[in-house]
Amino acid sequence: MFDWDDLRIFLTVARLKKVAPAARALGIDATTISRRLGRLSQALDAQLFEQTGAERALTEHGAALLRHAESIESAAMSAIVDVKGERHSLNGQVRLSVAEGFGRWILAPAIPEFHARHPGIRLDVITASGFLNPSKREADMAVMLARPQRGHLAVRKLADYKLHLYASPGYLAARGAPASRERLHEHVLIGYVPEFLYSPELDYLDEVYAGLEASLRSSSIGMQRQLILDGAGIGVLPDFIVADDEKLVRLFPEEVEIARSFWLVTHPEMTKLARILAVSDMLRERSEELLGGGASIS
The missing domain is CATH 3.40.190.10 (Periplasmic binding protein-like II)
Incomplete structure (x- = not known):
């Protein structure tokens, strides 16, 4: 039989994938974590992790244990809620x-x-x-x-919300309005840094017109909005972000409407x-x- 507290340590390492962050989260040292994981593995007679670079990846046995451990954790949380009256x-x-x-x-x-x-x-x-x-x-x-x-x-x-293509009057006065979506590649486009797209739903430009790429890029939608307001280029913004910005002009409103x-x-x-x-x-x-x-x- 294993120590139930070893499951808590196992869950934390499985989720964080590294011993050092798990040690900080649990308030114990890395040596103790490694020892407790070894004890759990020995008690179950199964290898739970394998080292892949800097991370610990679950083995097939580890993945199976994770499912059961999460069920136990959920049951324990429900019990605490009921007994302590936190509900x-x-x-x-x-x-x-x-x-x-x-x-x-x-x-x-x-x-x-x-x-x-x-x-x-x-x-x-x-x-x-x-x-x-x-x-x-x-x-x-x-x-x-x-x-x-x-x-x-x-x-x-x-x-649900909608996104459209926007530019500032200053940009349009200096560069002119794009004649069509096909001509957008001739303009300065603002968008996300591809390597930092944490969700495919943020990949907007390809929905405006296939093959478009941003030349001014930021992982922050707030910075993208400010760049567009300052006349740096054209970009896609959620309508709720520009609701109070009368300075921005919506481009191709009938052709470009992205739903999220x-x-x-x-x-x-x-x-x-x-x-x-x-x-x-x-x-x-x-x-x-x-x-x-x-x-x-x-």
Whole structure:
């Protein structure tokens, strides 16, 4: 029989893929982690990890154990919620992972009122490139650009939104308006850095016209917007980002209209908590107010 706490260490290493970050997350040293993993492997008579470069990858046995360990973790969380009475508590931490555009233009204006209404909820908003995954316990909730295809998750569509091609009057006065989408390659195009596209839903230019490439690139939608406002070039922006920017001109509005959606993703056990429901309600209300909302999907 193995020590149940070794499963907690196994889960952390499986999710972070490296011992050093796992050690920091768990508050124990790397030597202890390696020793505990070795003890678990010996107890199960199975190799759980193999070293691939700097990372530890799960073996077939390790992947099988991960599925069972996550089920045990979920059951333990449900038990804690029931016994401690957290289900109805509006206190505690909620870690929310969002895209930069959603966080800055949709979520941020609503946070002061939310905090005044729920001062006991500590809302941590993470807007790093790439989404933290609720199924891996990296976040409690995430607003994602596509519906996850894997993982034990509760999913609902928050809203659909549209994107269009924009330029500033200053740019158009200096360079002239493109005669057609086919001629856009003659202009300065602004977009994402391909190597840092953390979601294929951010690859917009190819939907405007096949083969287009940006010459001014940034991983930040906020910086792209500012470059377009300053007359540096032409780029694709979500309409909700430019709603108050009367200075921007929409190009080829009948030909270029890109559709995307925001999806709220939560670990199923977390959806029972009052603090998670409070954040979920706030996200739904803001999405309905600014974007029109979307159907609930579980």
